[in-house]
């Protein structure tokens with residue numbers, strides 16, 4: 001049986017993966033860059049939260065007065081992640097794109113950005129340690145113990161996590177469907193050249209997408225501190241899971257990112273637990289291998305992602321019905 | 336500060352790093368630089384080689400120990416039966432095995448050769464598996480798949496009881512046959528370092544020689560043809576999937592050998608050593624800095640970056656008092672910014688690849704001539 | 707020369723690949739200028755170049771006396787130039803209404819509804835399809851939507867790239883009719899690239915023949931149509947046919 005605490009932890013983790021996978025998908029759609037530094041954008045947010053809650057406002061945090069530190073921490077986490085994302089685009093990716101760097105080069109450059117950011121975060125963590133944070137340490141810290149008090153039987157952390165996640169995704173949905181800039185973003189994703197021709201400054205759209213993706217990642221990082229012990233490499237280590245979620249979602253739509261985020265986030269936590277109980281071995285240590293299994297299955301079986309699969313056709317094929325020709329699921333990502 | 340900085344170029348340590356990394360970055364150059372397969376899971380093959388290097392000489396070594404050594408271990412462990420190599424008696428068992436190898440150079444050499452060969456075979460199998468997605472996925476998807484595969488292997492091997500779990504293993508020394516020779520020349524203290532260097536350097540030099548011949552051969556042109564225009568190569572009747580398969584098997588076998596040599600030198604296994612930054616991203620940086628597709632350039636890039644790393648390692652204690660943080664992080668700042676700066680300022684690397692005949696034209700000419 | 711457009715000594719292409727070589731011609735105001743030429747001769751590239759979507763190595767493009775060569779496309783759009791590309795000229799994943807809203811991007815909210823009303827009255831079928839995704843439209847409807855979104859800004863100059871390609875003959879005629887009305891009723895200057903040279907030159911006022919990225923003829927549409935050699939060599943027309 002899965003305990004309630006374990007269930008909550010799994011949900012908290014899955015929420016962060018959802019937010020990260022939506023952001024990764026967004027920048028992939030607008031700028032066509034698979035951003036290997038996306039996880040580190042989250043770590044930036046986590047350390048912003050840490051700076052506010054555990055260093056600057058540590059008295060309030062320790063005295064149990066957590067709302068101010070958390071609110072300010074989230075604001076700064078958003079801003080920090082958004083700033084880092086925007087800088088990654090402006091300083092590294094835009095110049096490289098303008099000089100005609102191919103997708104491989106762009107990918108490598110984001111790896112470089114990731115390593116560089118991890119270096120900066122390591123340095124920052126060293127500096128923070130000297131400032132006597134409330135957690136005592138600046139590595140392997142978390143905020144879990146501060147968000148355990150219950151409201152209506154459910155820990156505050158869970159409320160906050162769902163609140164932030166649902167709030168962000170709703171705002172993003174409204175932006176994309178109800179505002180002109182949002183429609184322009186969708187239009188630029190589909191056909192940047194035509195959008196330009198109609199008067200859209202596509203570069204501005206790209207910048208906005210990096211700000212949004214970075215901000216979402218920053219918030220996700222701050223939320224991650226409710227459930228995972230944070231290190232300068234925490235986000236970087238999650239990047240495979242984030243990609244897995246986005247790939248499961250098909251990298252075509254933000255909704256796909258949400259679905260993929262929950263599938264990967266929950267199966268690597270609840271799934272491994274359940275499987276472990278079934279075979280009687282503790283598989284917790286291997287949960288980080290789960291995203292890989294998803295990547296492999298999805299890319300080799302349904303390269304458009306689960307959202308791209310024609311389910312009715314698949315059902316027909318499995319259940320039988322009328323015999324279907326040797327129809328492969330369409331394969332746009334494959335050569 | 337002890338030695339002046341020039342001193343690091345006199346240590347076998349730096350040259351060992353250069354040689355081992357040269358094997359990895361040259362094998363990466365074969366895959367990514369020459370044939371155009373973006374292998375972001377290079378550390379997968381290195382890990383597998385290291386696992387062979389950590390497991391084989393120990394598990395096999397225990398069995399070939401003479402009876403009295405076995406008895407001694409059983410007594411020390413007080414268990415009544417021979418404890419497993421990866422048990423908590425690992426370091427004691429390894430010492431017994433090393434002593435046995437030291438007194439039997441022929442056995443030591445045989446074990447060394449067996450380890451290298453097994454690592455190569457295991458590496459080739461890794462390449463075989465990697466070729467499946469490589470034939471099907473486009474660049475970015477392939478990169479993330481190979482990276483994920485390597486990361487998963489790392490996690491599993493870090494938790495595997497047979498490899499000592501998170502504690503790792505002390506590994507018996509299979510280079511004792513060579514150590515006994517080198518110790519006569521450089522003394523006991525340096526002997527093992529120097530023998531490791533010799534092994535790594537011989538392998539690296541062989542690979543360089545082989546790859547240099549390869550790129551100049553028709554096969555080399557074919558590989559570049561696959562990189563430049565896969566469709567054209569296919570149109571000319573070339574089985575590009577088979578070509579990628581062979582390239583990946585070769586490249587992974589070589590990287591796997593590097594992993595086993597690294598274990599032979601360090602005599603310790605802990606999975607986290609074989610992380611993506613150390614064995615994949617550094618190798619990419621070396622290759623890009625030197626010039627993708629150009630073996631000698633890659634060798635130069637390897638030398639430059641290995642030296643920078645050694646310099647940071649060497650001076651970090653000296654500068655630590657002056658910094659509010661640990662200087663080891665400078666390593667990451669250097670690697671990260673270097674990747675970006677090279678792509679911006681000199682994407683073709685220090686030595687741009689020499690343009691050889693692009694495949695389609697050359698082959699069309701050949702065909703025309705044959706007619 | 708006033709308000710038209712004039713292309714002067716343009717060299718342009720994609721990255722390092724040069725396609726256009728020293729191209730010069732003028733586009734008279736409130737007239738239809740037809741650009742014709744064999745496949746791959748650079749007609750589409752010429753239109754893209756006017757709109758800032760290629761790399762310009764040299765030369766000027768004057769619009770209302772101002773050099774627009776090298777300007778960002780989204781700024782050119784705001785000068786009153788509209789471009790209907792050959793392919794991918796609507797946003798398939800957006801609804802018809804969203805497509806039209808997109809076309810009004812950056813315009814004052816108060817006039818957007820009027821403008822959408824205005825263009826849909828030209829193509830009434832579109833007002834029945836407002837909530838439908840554009841990729842569900844028929845080929846003709848889609849081309850009408852493409853023209854409609856180009857019209858939302860009330861452009862002074864419109865560039866059409868093969869607007870009748872892949873359309874049934876009857877619908878193709880309707881589209882060409884609509885283009886003529888744009889000139890006659892809305893006083894819009896038009897550059898038209900057409901694969902059916904004969905029909906296009908018949909409705910056009912001026913003709914420009916591009917061959918291999920160079921201007922081979924510039925003059926009256928009729929003169930080009932009736933040119934004894936050029937028409938037959940490059941346009942597959944018999945003179946006087």
Ligand SMILES: Nc1ncnc2c1ncn2[C@@H]1O[C@H](COP(=O)(O)OP(=O)(O)OP(=O)(O)O)[C@@H](O)[C@H]1O
Pocket residue numbers: 720723725743744745746747748749750751752
């Ligand atoms: N995006 C691009 N990148 C590189 N080369 C291109 C690009 N688009 C077109 N070309 C090349 O430019 C040349 C001219 O193409 P263009 O589309 O301008 O011809 P066209 O006259 O419009 O032909 P068509 O009648 O077939 O539409 C062709 O050789 C084409 O291959």
Ligand SMILES: [Mg+2]
Pocket residue numbers: 749750751792867
């Ligand atoms: Mg064209």
